[in-house]
Amino acid sequence: MNLKNNIIMIIDDNEFDLYITSRLILSNHLADEVLEFDSGQLAINYLELNKDNLLKLPRLIFLDIYMPLMNGFQFIEQFKLLPTKVKDYCKICIVSSTVDDKYIYKAKVEENINLFTSKPITVDYIKSVL
Secondary structure, eight states, rough: OOTTTSSSEESSSSSEEEEEEOOOOHTTTTSSSSEEOOOHHHHHHHHHHHHGGGGSSSSEEEEEEEOSSOOHHHHHHHHHSHHHHHHHHEEEEEEEEEHHHHHHHHHHTTTTEEEESSSSSSHHHHHHHO
């Protein structure tokens, strides 16, 4: 999956993680644009609003599991309701600090989750998924 010259979305309620991941991506020229959302609902709203314009959609979504109001798995349930072309275009990578085997297993068997990694995200990991 080559994401160079494309968009990456980060969904994380932790301001520090959001900032660091965004800076890693942009400073290493791994994407032209980073969409930052501190809420799964805001990210879903963005995807719904732009569902007919693939040029505005991210090729890769880094999604935190633990968030208030809408956690990562609730985001995925809403993501499943989007048109097929959106689900095919956007790949999801769960990013979590969890060590709970139940959540790791759930993330790995969910069909809409393409990747799973632990926090913090590194430049090497980002490059490996590109």
